Amino acid sequence: MINDSELIINADGSIYHLNLKPEDIADTIIFVGDPDRVAEVSKYFDNIEVKKGKREFITHTGFLGNKRLTVISTGIGTDNIDIVINELDALVNIDFETKSLKEEIKSLDIIRIGTSGSIQGNIAIGTILASEFAIGFDTLMQYYKKPYTETELAIQNAVIHNFEDLTFRPYIGHASEKLLAKFAYDLPKGITMTAPGFYGPQGRALRTNNTYPQLIKQANQFIVGNRQITNLEMETAGIYAMCNMLGHHAISINAILASRVQESFCENPQEIIDNAIKLVLNRL
Structure with missing residues (x-):
């Protein structure tokens, strides 16, 4: 079991920094740095089902055709990357109810579009x-x-x-x-x-x-x-x-x-x- 101070979950069941729940993200995730660039990606989606944000971390999840996609702004720098990737991994590979690793570990596809x-x-x-x-x-x-x-x-x-x-x-x-x-x-x-x-x-x-x-x-x-x-x-x-x-x-x-x-x-x-x-x- 992972200690509460190691994996911080908000009162609404979302993960600490990203403000996301496991069901909020797709298995294919696009990273952009600038929060304003999230909408520049999601404007091409056929529909958007999730729009959430906290600090510099803005997330849109929706569909492009039959493909479910998530686009997240990471902000600038690898210090933010440390937060984003650890929390995304936790969203798919840790059971938030028991705070233990899931039996089946999932691998995400992450595509950075950057300058x-x-x-x-x-x-x-x-x-x-x-x-x-x-x-x-x-x-x-x-x-x-x-x-x-x-x-x-x-x-x-x-x-x-x-x-x-x-x-x-x-x-x-x-x-x-x-x-x-x-x-x-x-x-x-x-x-x-x-x-x-x-x-x-x-x-x-x-x-x-x-x-x-x-x-x-x-x-x-x-x-x-x-x-x-x-x-x-x-x-x-x-x-x-x-x-x-x-x-x-x-x-x-x-x-x-x-x-x-x-x-x-x-x-x-x-x-x-x-x-x-x-x-x-x-x-x-």
Whole structure:
């Protein structure tokens, strides 16, 4: 049995942060960061049966044709990903009456539709890119024991060698092969770098002196086998690592809005994001 302080359930039977009950979510879940983007996804649903929200976590569940879907806003950063994935896993795999694990463990399909910046000159603004692997430059996985594949260990060792001045140990996560085949069969793929902030942690300096001023240059030059770091954002590595650990399927679909190499930002971000949304929904 799980202690009350470990799994907090609200008075109405919903889980603490997400404010959701087990019946409120589908087995296929779309993640977006921005709460306002939830409606930009669900407007394509044929009907919506659940609309709930608490803090930055907004949830819509409904149907697209015969497919039941949930879209949830995670907010920004892997600290929120820790909350969202743990609570989603609890909703499907823990009996809230007995606070014990269910006999049959369920695996969710989680598709992130997010914005990102390219750090390779050959990846143009407007590209929709799938993350095959992700490197976490945050500390989330310092608190968990995640099994690593041989490929993940090779990438991790290459990161440690390439980013010699790091004072922390980055972690690695991988996309679901099933979801790569379904959603990204014709998309460019790469290694995504996940940062715990938008400014210093992504190599930006407005009025600051950064600890790692060569971060983008180092990321641009990183290579392991035939793989490069292609883009930079703030959630994918946390999603992949947590899902790898808990047995869920995950894929991150990135709408490239900026080029860190060319130091430019797109003029039509909403159009690019909408293209990514429609691509995912059309392939469900």
